Amino acid sequence: MTESVLDYMTRLGRAARAASRVIGRASTAQKNRALLATANALDAARAELVAANEQDLAAGRANGLEPAMLERLALTPARIDSMMLGLRQVANLPDPVGAIRDMSYRPSGIQVGKMRVPLGVVGIIYESRPNVTIDAASLCLKSGNATILRGGSEAIHSNRAIAACIARGLAEAGLPETVVQVVQTTDRAAVGALITQPEYVDIIVPRGGKGLIERVSRDAKVPVLKHLDGICHVYVAAGADLAMAQRIAFNAKTYRYGICGAMETLLVDQAVAADFLPGMAAQFRDKGVELRGCARTQALIDIKPASEDDWSTEYLAPILSIRIVDGLDQAIEHINHYGSHHSDAIVTEWQGEARRFIAEVDSSSVMHNAPTSFADGFEYGLGAEIGISTDKLHARGPVGLEGLTCEKYVVIGDGVALRGQEPG
């Protein structure tokens, strides 16, 4: 193209801002029609989708992409089915837009309440998986937002083919195609432009590896919805049912090693350590999990030493660090200090321990007698998630449709005016 990347991205941004006004006032029925029509368009375009994806795969193989990367890139019939199912599920979710809450009369006579409204324009930056194009676009559309999608250059043909299906879906519902725009250039400068245009983009959601998220966060002038690490803990407290504790800790570590909610450090109260650790360690070893322990743990079981770094490492692998703590206070202190404010659990039957842990652990999800592996939008009933946030402002934890909206005040009067005017 002859226009510069910056000009191109500005044009996309302007179009997205204008489209956000249209999708922001679209009815639930119209948005659902667009979602269902997109599912049908994907179904009708299976051959084109596979052909486009084959182009990406061939280029990927030629460029020496790793097998795991090629696997993520592949658009199999099952993945097309899964995108279609996702669209239909999002169509079935309740529409958050327009809900008004807490409308009440004030002494002056005005009524004041809050109305839920879309954020406006959401920018999504992601890596190889082309199905993110549908997942992200559908959540943004249902929540009344316009979207600018910037996928990885290795998936450009697949993403264009998917974008064509979304455009068909939008058109069938009478919505402008600019509601969902896929960045058509693979120039890296496009990302730089997208994350520095607060006048056109209201929030950026980076989806991918930690390197991508760090780069985006560092350079962005637009708010970024993100989590960097998932250093999650299970604390087996003095009041724990030890059989339950073993079941929870085992599940928190081994359900899937690679998820952000996987436990990375197990904290064990000194009161129960001698009873609990030998059996627990044996189960982890049978599963092939490498264990690293504090000095007190080393005194109880045969285990490699944990270094200071271990307490702040997200392994995402079959490795687990174990620390024996003096009690609840030290457990909470350890988690708030070394953790990443993601998801942390206590196992106890004692209400007093649970109450304090829940109130004082400063994490986006705090759990009682449940494994941290549950930290997921689907498990929480959000239907789907656009991401997980460990920041404290706006949305915290798994973010679904509600996190893609905000609330404005609605004030209704009957001509009432404030008394006491400007002197003079």
Next chain:
Amino acid sequence: MTESVLDYMTRLGRAARAASRVIGRASTAQKNRALLATANALDAARAELVAANEQDLAAGRANGLEPAMLERLALTPARIDSMMLGLRQVANLPDPVGAIRDMSYRPSGIQVGKMRVPLGVVGIIYESRPNVTIDAASLCLKSGNATILRGGSEAIHSNRAIAACIARGLAEAGLPETVVQVVQTTDRAAVGALITQPEYVDIIVPRGGKGLIERVSRDAKVPVLKHLDGICHVYVAAGADLAMAQRIAFNAKTYRYGICGAMETLLVDQAVAADFLPGMAAQFRDKGVELRGCARTQALIDIKPASEDDWSTEYLAPILSIRIVDGLDQAIEHINHYGSHHSDAIVTEWQGEARRFIAEVDSSSVMHNAPTSFADGFEYGLGAEIGISTDKLHARGPVGLEGLTCEKYVVIGDGVALRGQEPG
């Protein structure tokens, strides 16, 4: 002091982070005791407060401070009364911390809900008014946050004397003095350090002129709660009761010229302009308000022309720009384009016009048959406000106790684990 400003601010930040754990779990009764004891301490320290303030006033007069600035700086007996009243009012507000909502069972057996928790550490940067020290500290304390207060150097003696009263109040309630810390140095580098320590400070609230807010926002690495402009509109729609419209528009402009909710542009539907504008203009002129109008307005009444700049100017003065619009669409477009997303009102009896205006105007407060001058935390029933935000993330509009908190997920199980473990 021999330590550097950066070291000093880091020490304050660390102490604030530690204190935030204590105030975050303090009971409502304990926090209220601290607020009421601070009010009593102010009452007992009237002589010291006035003496300290006299030092600031003398220095201000010597440095040639403007009379308006000196007026804002003065700590009169009435202002001490008003600080005490404020403390007692905040003690009477409901405590938002710890509330759990929407706890419900999921198919897996876990219960999921959201718990309201403090943000952590709030940094307040403000100019000459020493009463902000009490206003801000009391809201942060009640919402369970630690506070670092950086007032203007011209008020340093007054702020130190007030801080001593807060320290007495905290001590009486058994809370550490580090819950509320007043920056003791007047070195400007302290502000730079405060706004770039996300590890110790969770949110910055700048209170003061636009210059201060712009500087803080530009340089901050911590999220900033702010609004820059209040370019507020009243739209007199085709369906307006014209007598009501005149009352509302007059109040929106003249209640107080200097508040951020003051109307700066009046939009009038072409259908009612000829009937409405002559009487309205006469009332404004009698009050001494300078009027500037679009070409169509100039054709109807004798008025100076408005320039393009007028539509995006916050006068904060007895000046008003007037534009005749074709209808609702143009009014909404004008407000979303030229406004500052602060507070905007429609006057109409027609439900359809009001419904669209409320849904589509992208402002933190949208009003129907009420003047924009109502945009205020006290009028909205928040009890008090720490500021007004025109950003879309986190809190929007007047921000009270709730805006100083966030929500984390609480997950409760009974040992349930996720099925389907890591293969292998």
